[in-house]
Amino acid sequence: MNKHTVTFPGGLTFTVTAGTTLKEIMNDAGINFDFPCGGRGRCGKCKVLLTAGAGEPTAEDRKALSAEELAQGIRLACMTKVQSDLQVEFLSEKNVSHQILLSGLDRTAKVEPHLVKRYVEVDKATVEDMRTDWQRIKDGLAAQGSDSKADTARITVIRDVPDLLRSARHKITAVIHNNEIRGLEPGNTTEKLLGMAFDIGTTSIAGYLMDLYTGKELAVTSTLNPQTQFGADVISRITHVNTDPDGLKDLHRVVTDAVNTLLGEAVAQAGVTRQDVYAVSVVGNTCMHHLFVGINPRDVALAPYVPVIAEPLEINPRELRLEINPAGKVFVLPNIAGFVGADTVGVLLATELDKSEEIKLVVDIGTNGEMALGNKNRILACSTAAGPAFEGAQITCGMRGASGAIDHVNFASGVDYSVIGDVEPLGICGSALLDTVAGLLKTGLIDPRGRFRKPEEVTNPAGRKLTDRLISYNDSPAFLLAGGEAGSRPIVVTQKDIRELQLAKGAIASGIRILIRNYGLEVEDITEVLLAGAFGNYLNPHSACAIGLIPPELEDRIKMVGNAAGAGCKLALLSTGEYRRAAVAARNVEFIELGSDPAFTNTFANAMLFPDME
Ligand code: FES
Incomplete structure (x- = not known):
C-alpha cells in the first residue's frame, strides 16, 4: 500500500496509507473538528482547503461546494481520501491548534479547552429508524x-430535547464536558467559546476574558475586592464570618457579585454576551478560595491552619450564582495549605517550577508573602505575614502605586525620584520605600539595625551631603524625601516606617532562609529568583538585595514574572493539561509551617537587620 504525508496547520504531519480519509486522520489525532452529519457527505459543513495535493472533487464535493470553492481547492474532509501528499488548511480559526503566550514568562502551552462544542445534524426518526431522540x-x-462522545446529561438538558429538535430542525450544537452533554443549543453556535479567568486577591480582583479556541485575551477588568468593607485582611474577614450569623453569606455574596460585574464589563468591552462564556477558572489565597465557593474559612485562621478542601473543584455556575452560560463550568484551582492557596498553585503553573531541572526560588510578595523553592523533584513552600508595608499602607506618607506616588528613588547623586503620572508627588509607594531605605543604608544615614544616625554620627561622604534632610517629623527622626518647601507637604520616611519595612522584609527573608535550610541547600544553589505579584514587578532588584529582602548573592539571578497567579489561572482555563498539572503540583508540594520551625524566632530576629553596607 502506498503511503502519503498529510500536513495540518501548525506543521502537524501524519504519514498514512492511501485511501485513509481526512476525517479518520483528524479523529485519530484528536483534532477538534465538526462533522455534523457524522461524515456522510450530506451536510456540506466539513470544508477544508487543500493548498497542495487537491485531487478531483467527489460527487458529494460537487453537490455541496460552489465551482469557485472547488477551484480554490476546498473539499469535504469526510469525503477526501488521501491519494497523494496533502497540505490541509482549516477555514475556521477554532480548528487551528493554538499556543498560549504569556507575557513576562518564557513559555507557551497548547490550547485545549475543558469544554467542546459540536454542531450536529441529528437524524430524524422514521419507521425504519426508531432510535430515541436522545440516542440519535x-x-x-x-x-x-472520540472527543465528542457523551453519555450523560442533567435532566434539565434532556427535558429541552423535544422542543429544541423541532424548533431547530434537528440542527443543534452540543456543549460537552468530559462525558457529559451540558447543554444543547439551536443551530450552529460553535464559533464562540469563551472563558474568563479570575484572580481573587484579598485587596483586588482581576478578570481576563479569553477565547478558548485561540487563547487570545479579549478583555481585562479589575476592581477592589468589595469584601474590604468587612475588613482589609483575611483575619478580619474570618472574624466577620465567626461573629455575624450572616457573615459567610455576606462575604460570599459580595465576591460573586463582583465577579458577575467584572464578567459584564469584560463581555461589553469585547462586544460579546455572557451566554458566550462557558468556563471560568479561579485562583485566590485559601481564605478567598473558601469564601468564593461559600465554604466557612474559620479553621484557616486557627492552629494548625488547615483548609477545608485542597483538591480542585468543578462547580456548576448556577450553584455560585455566576451569570455565564448555564451549560458552562467553574474550575477552581487547588489549595496547598491554610496560607498557601490556589494563587500559589497558579504561580507554580505559570513559572513551571514543577518541571524545572534547576533549583529556583519563586516569591510572590503581597500582604502575605508566599514562597516556593525547588525543582521538578521536590518543592517546599511557605507563607509569611509580611503586613501592608510593601503596598504602601501604614507608612506615614505611603500610598498605592497610583498617579502621584513616588515609585523609584535614586541616591547616585543627591536624591532623584520619579513620580507615577509625572505629577507633583503625593506620597510614596512600596517600591520607593525600598529604594529609599536602601539609599539611607548605603549613605550611612541609618545603621544596620535600621536606626537613624544623628547628623554628627554620619561619616559616609555621600551621606554627609544629605544630613540636612534628616529632620524631626511628629517628634520622630525622619528623612525628607521631597516637598517641605513653603506650603508644600513634606514627603518623609520616618523611623516607624523603617521599622514597618524591617518587619515586612524580615518576614520574607526569614521564610526564604528557612526554606533553603530545610531543603539542605546553599544560597548559591539557587539558579533563578522569580519575583511575582504587582509589587514584585515594580521593585528594584538592587534595592531588594541591598536591604536583604532577597539574598544579595542572587541579585543577578532575579527575574520579574508579573502577575504569575493570574497567568497560571489563564493557563488552567485554556488547557486541560495545565489544569491537571495544577492538581498534581499542589499535591506534591511540601508545606513548611514557619511558626513551628524551632529556628524561626531567631531567624526572624536576624532577618530584620539590614546588611552592613558600609
Ligand atoms: S461531515 Fe457532513 S459532509 Fe462531511
Missing part, C-alpha cells in the same frame, strides 16, 4: 470522533 443525538456526536 448521542450517535450523531459519537460519529464525529
Whole structure:
C-alpha cells in the first residue's frame, strides 16, 4: 500500500496509507473538528482547503461546494481520501491548534479547552429508524470522533430535547464536558467559546476574558475586592464570618457579585454576551478560595491552619450564582495549605517550577508573602505575614502605586525620584520605600539595625551631603524625601516606617532562609529568583538585595514574572493539561509551617537587620 504525508496547520504531519480519509486522520489525532452529519457527505459543513495535493472533487464535493470553492481547492474532509501528499488548511480559526503566550514568562502551552462544542445534524426518526431522540443525538456526536462522545446529561438538558429538535430542525450544537452533554443549543453556535479567568486577591480582583479556541485575551477588568468593607485582611474577614450569623453569606455574596460585574464589563468591552462564556477558572489565597465557593474559612485562621478542601473543584455556575452560560463550568484551582492557596498553585503553573531541572526560588510578595523553592523533584513552600508595608499602607506618607506616588528613588547623586503620572508627588509607594531605605543604608544615614544616625554620627561622604534632610517629623527622626518647601507637604520616611519595612522584609527573608535550610541547600544553589505579584514587578532588584529582602548573592539571578497567579489561572482555563498539572503540583508540594520551625524566632530576629553596607 502506498503511503502519503498529510500536513495540518501548525506543521502537524501524519504519514498514512492511501485511501485513509481526512476525517479518520483528524479523529485519530484528536483534532477538534465538526462533522455534523457524522461524515456522510450530506451536510456540506466539513470544508477544508487543500493548498497542495487537491485531487478531483467527489460527487458529494460537487453537490455541496460552489465551482469557485472547488477551484480554490476546498473539499469535504469526510469525503477526501488521501491519494497523494496533502497540505490541509482549516477555514475556521477554532480548528487551528493554538499556543498560549504569556507575557513576562518564557513559555507557551497548547490550547485545549475543558469544554467542546459540536454542531450536529441529528437524524430524524422514521419507521425504519426508531432510535430515541436522545440516542440519535448521542450517535450523531459519537460519529464525529472520540472527543465528542457523551453519555450523560442533567435532566434539565434532556427535558429541552423535544422542543429544541423541532424548533431547530434537528440542527443543534452540543456543549460537552468530559462525558457529559451540558447543554444543547439551536443551530450552529460553535464559533464562540469563551472563558474568563479570575484572580481573587484579598485587596483586588482581576478578570481576563479569553477565547478558548485561540487563547487570545479579549478583555481585562479589575476592581477592589468589595469584601474590604468587612475588613482589609483575611483575619478580619474570618472574624466577620465567626461573629455575624450572616457573615459567610455576606462575604460570599459580595465576591460573586463582583465577579458577575467584572464578567459584564469584560463581555461589553469585547462586544460579546455572557451566554458566550462557558468556563471560568479561579485562583485566590485559601481564605478567598473558601469564601468564593461559600465554604466557612474559620479553621484557616486557627492552629494548625488547615483548609477545608485542597483538591480542585468543578462547580456548576448556577450553584455560585455566576451569570455565564448555564451549560458552562467553574474550575477552581487547588489549595496547598491554610496560607498557601490556589494563587500559589497558579504561580507554580505559570513559572513551571514543577518541571524545572534547576533549583529556583519563586516569591510572590503581597500582604502575605508566599514562597516556593525547588525543582521538578521536590518543592517546599511557605507563607509569611509580611503586613501592608510593601503596598504602601501604614507608612506615614505611603500610598498605592497610583498617579502621584513616588515609585523609584535614586541616591547616585543627591536624591532623584520619579513620580507615577509625572505629577507633583503625593506620597510614596512600596517600591520607593525600598529604594529609599536602601539609599539611607548605603549613605550611612541609618545603621544596620535600621536606626537613624544623628547628623554628627554620619561619616559616609555621600551621606554627609544629605544630613540636612534628616529632620524631626511628629517628634520622630525622619528623612525628607521631597516637598517641605513653603506650603508644600513634606514627603518623609520616618523611623516607624523603617521599622514597618524591617518587619515586612524580615518576614520574607526569614521564610526564604528557612526554606533553603530545610531543603539542605546553599544560597548559591539557587539558579533563578522569580519575583511575582504587582509589587514584585515594580521593585528594584538592587534595592531588594541591598536591604536583604532577597539574598544579595542572587541579585543577578532575579527575574520579574508579573502577575504569575493570574497567568497560571489563564493557563488552567485554556488547557486541560495545565489544569491537571495544577492538581498534581499542589499535591506534591511540601508545606513548611514557619511558626513551628524551632529556628524561626531567631531567624526572624536576624532577618530584620539590614546588611552592613558600609
Ligand atoms: S459532509 Fe457532513 S461531515 Fe462531511
